[in-house]
Amino acid sequence: MMEKEIEKLQELIDTHSNIVFFGGAGVSTESGIPDFRSVDGLYNQKYDYPPETILSHTFFMRKPEEFFRFYRDKMLCDTAKPNAAHQKLAMLEKAGKLKAVITQNIDNLHQMAGSKKVLELHGSVHRNYCMRCGKAYDFAYMKNAKGTPKCDCGGIVKPDVVLYEEALNTQTLSEAVMAISQAEVLIIGGTSLAVYPAASLIDYYQGEHLVVINKSPTPRDRYANLLIQQPIGRVFSQITVKGA
Numbered sequence: 001m002m003e004k005e006i007e008k009l010q011e012l013i014d015t016h017s018n019i020v021f022f023g024g025a026g027v028s029t030e031s032g033i034p035d036f037r038s039v040d041g042l043y044n045q046k047y048d049y050p051p052e053t054i055l056s057h058t059f060f061m062r063k064p065e066e067f068f069r070f071y072r073d074k075m076l077c078d079t080a081k082p083n084a085a086h087q088k089l090a091m092l093e094k095a096g097k098l099k100a101v102i103t104q105n106i107d108n109l110h111q112m113a114g115s116k117k118v119l120e121l122h123g124s125v126h127r128n129y130c131m132r133c134g135k136a137y138d139f140a141y142m143k144n145a146k147g148t149p150k151c152d153c154g155g156i157v158k159p160d161v162v163l164y165e166e167a168l169n170t171q172t173l174s175e176a177v178m179a180i181s182q183a184e185v186l187i188i189g190g191t192s193l194a195v196y197p198a199a200s201l202i203d204y205y206q207g208e209h210l211v212v213i214n215k216s217p218t219p220r221d222r223y224a225n226l227l228i229q230q231p232i233g234r235v236f237s238q239i240t241v242k243g244a
Contacts, residue, residue: 005228006238012185012209012226013239017097020183021089022202023232024104024191026214030233031080033107046073056164064148064156071159075106076125076143082113084237085189090114091241100179104191104198106161119176121168121198127160168197177204185209189232193218 013019025035047070053059054070082090090113092098101110102119108126110118128137132155142149142159149157162168180186181204191214193199202220212224213232221227228235 005226006235008226009187009211009213009228009235010239012211013092013097014242016184016209018182018184019092019098019187020100020102020179020185021098021187021189022102022180022191023085023189024193024195024198026190026192027083027085027103027232028080028105028107028109029190030083030085030231031107031109033077033080033105033109034074052164057166060158060163068145068148072143072145075159075161076139077107078139078143080107080109082109083233085232085235086110086113086115088236088239088241093117095241095243097241099183100176102176102179102201104195119172119179121162121172121176121201123159123161123169125159125161128157129160130155131158132156173197173201176201180204181206183207185211187211187213188218188220188224189213189235191218192216193220 029035047054054067060067086109089098089101089110093115100117100119101115102121103110104121106120106122106125108124126139128142129135130151130153133151133153135151137157142157151157180201183205184207186205186207186209188202188211193202208225210224211226212218212220213228213230213235215229215231
């Protein structure tokens with residue numbers, strides 16, 4: 001028996017064809033990717049700095065060895081597979097209903113599930129560039145590198161990931177703003193909406209169907225037309241996509 005909130009979500013999906021999804025870490029944790037903000041005991045024993053410090057531009061420039069130790073350990077997960085949320089979103093796009101996935105995640109799982117229009121606000125661990133000559137390097141190169149990854153030219157290879165203190169890509173931002181402002185239905189999923197400026201993009205939504213799916217409360221819950229406080233994979237596993 002489907003719960004009434006999920007029935008309502010199914011109805012919104014069935015009756016609209018301009019849906020946008022805005023997601024965060026909770027979409028990936030169900031695939032086994034750790035949320036670095038949830039500090040665990042192991043983490044405390046291994047690192048001398050909090051993750052927000054390590055993942056800052058200043059720290060990257062000052063202590064690249066320590067940065068890459070954390071980065072390889074915590075951010076490079078090659079065993080994760082797309083879960084029901086990733087898969088259903090890809091099916092919704094294929095069925096012509098979903099216009100864009102806007103994600104704060106950097107793990108490529110949406111693309112692995114088959115989504116084509118993915119706006120990565122914080123970049124991707126699958127793209128890496130030499131800071132000196134611009135040569136591109138793949139995920140495997142970064143995973144297998146020892147210490148600080150270096151290019152053939154001697155430059156440091158930096159992940160195409162937006163660190164704290166760095167600006168978001170303006171092209172990606174403007175595409176996200178356009179998608180959200182034109183959406184009929186905006187589904188926010190698996191994010192506490194605590195990271196700015198990404199979270200402020202929600203302000204551009206002008207429609208009447210704001211859906212929030214998250215296990216814990218978010219600052220937008222009171223504005224939601226539909227609030228589902230459950231894991232996002234569990235919710236999407238109950239959704240059927242017609243015409244996919």
